[in-house]
Amino acid sequence: MDAQIAAPAxxxxxxxxxxxxxxxxxxxxxxxxxxxxxxxxxxxxxxxALRAGLSKGGLYAHFASKDEVFEALLSRVLVAPELGEPPAAALGSEALVDWLLDELDASLGRPELRAVLRLLVSEAERVPAMVARWRSTVIEPFLSAVGELLARHLGGQRPGAAPPLLAREPWLALSPAVHALLMQLVLPQDLLYPPQRVRQAHRELLLLMLAQG
Incomplete structure (x- = not known):
């Protein structure tokens, strides 16, 4: 368990x-x-209740069931990341990629998020409506924002030409980070690739894809 998750009784x-x-x-x-x-x-x-320092009655005054607690927890943690201000286009692809990787590290690196995603992986069948809502209100808007950002950076599209691959399928830009997060959820620490190796590979891949348009 992540040390930061512990809540003292x-x-x-x-x-x-x-x-x-x-x-x-x-x-x-x-x-x-x-x-x-x-x-x-x-x-x-x-x-x-014990962990929160409450009586059982005190807990039920706030939440009627364990399912209700779980859904409230998911609603609190699974929120759309807010992208900061991207670097000026004149700074080039390297500045954009480094900025995007920093944003992903900040969003996906939260211990609370990892703990909740680990729960969600095992309990998705229990809350299908919550999972669907997470996809529609968090994942899809975030992918759309990343796609628009990449499309603006790539620019210069010929009339009638198909949008660049990263603009059409922005999830590709995030895949290495998501893969690394999934590995953190299922593998012990000693079997994970070093974070710097993952970031460097992700950086090189994005720069290559941006160069190809």
């Missing part, structure tokens, strides 16, 4: 009164820690 007697929104986020932090440790199926509402 708090004795009920020392529990502070917090606004409902703050308490809900605290519960979701606790739920993520419990789900990561035990898996969704083995986790109990009692476990989440």
């Amino acid at each position: 708090r004795r009920e007697g020392t529990r502070l009164r917090l606004p409902p929104a703050v308490r809900s986020q605290q519960i979701l932090d606790a739920a993520l820690a419990v789900f990561a440790e035990r898996g969704y199926a083995a986790a109990r509402m009692d476990d989440i």
